[in-house]
Amino acid sequence: MSDAARPLRVGAVVLAAGASTRMGRNKLLLPVEGEPMVHRTVRRVRDAGCDPLVVVTGHEAERVREALVAFDVRFAASPDPTGPTSASLHAGLRALPEDVDAALVMLADMVHVTTPMLRALVDGVAAGAEPLGVSRYDDVLAPPLVFRRALWPELLAWHGEGCGKAVVRAHAAEARMHDWPAEALQDVDTPSDYDAVR
Numbered sequence: 001m002s003d004a005a006r007p008l009r010v011g012a013v014v015l016a017a018g019a020s021t022r023m024g025r026n027k028l029l030l031p032v033e034g035e036p037m038v039h040r041t042v043r044r045v046r047d048a049g050c051d052p053l054v055v056v057t058g059h060e061a062e063r064v065r066e067a068l069v070a071f072d073v074r075f076a077a078s079p080d081p082t083g084p085t086s087a088s089l090h091a092g093l094r095a096l097p098e099d100v101d102a103a104l105v106m107l108a109d110m111v112h113v114t115t116p117m118l119r120a121l122v123d124g125v126a127a128g129a130e131p132l133g134v135s136r137y138d139d140v141l142a143p144p145l146v147f148r149r150a151l152w153p154e155l156l157a158w159h160g161e162g163c164g165k166a167v168v169r170a171h172a173a174e175a176r177m178h179d180w181p182a183e184a185l186q187d188v189d190t191p192s193d194y195d196a197v198r
Helices: 037-047 061-067 085-095 115-127 149-157 165-170 191-197
Strands: 010-016 053-057 074-077 102-107 132-137 140-148 176-180
Touching: 010 037, 010 085, 010 115, 037 053, 037 061, 037 102, 037 115, 053 061, 053 085, 061 074, 074 085, 085 102, 085 149, 102 115, 102 149, 115 132, 115 140, 115 176, 132 165, 140 149, 140 165, 149 165
Parallel strands: 010 053, 010 102, 053 074, 132 176
Antiparallel strands: 102 140, 132 140
16 A cells, blocks of 8 residues: 555654653553543553554653553653653654654643544544644643654754643644633642542
C-alpha cells in the first residue's frame, strides 16, 4: 500500500513525569473511579485508536510503569522531569517510530478528557489536511493536541512550558479546532482538585 493510500497512523505521547509537588504524593497513582489516574488516562488514549502509545516518566517512574503493566505501551524517560514540559515532550516524540504520521499529546492528569474527545481529535486530523488538531476551552488552547509529523521539527526546536504552545499559536490559523466545555480543562494538581474527582 502506498503512503498516499494507507490510513494515517496516529501515535500518542502521554506526559506523566511530574513530581506532583502540590498534591504531596504521586497523583498519577491515586484512584479515580476505581483505577489509578494514569491507568485511566492511558486506557482512554488507547481506546481512541492511538498506536503506538508512549508514556513519558520521571518521578517514581517504576511505580508508574507498574500501574500500566496491563497495557502495551512504550516508555521514555524525561531527561528533566522537574524542568520545562518541552523536555518530556521531546523524549516522547523521539520514542515514536518513523512510520507514525501524527502524535496526540496528552497530560496524564486531565481526568475530564474522554475517549470520544480524543477520538474526535484523532479522526479530525486523519480526515483533513490540517497540520494539527487543537482543543479549545472557551478561548484557551490546550491539550490534548494532535501534531502531524511535519510540525515535529518545530516542536523539537521549542523549549519551554505548555506542550508546544508557541507552535500551536504559530499554526492556529491552520488548525482544526475542537471546542470542549471549559470544565474539561481542569486537571488535578491539589488535594481539593482530587477530592472533586475521586
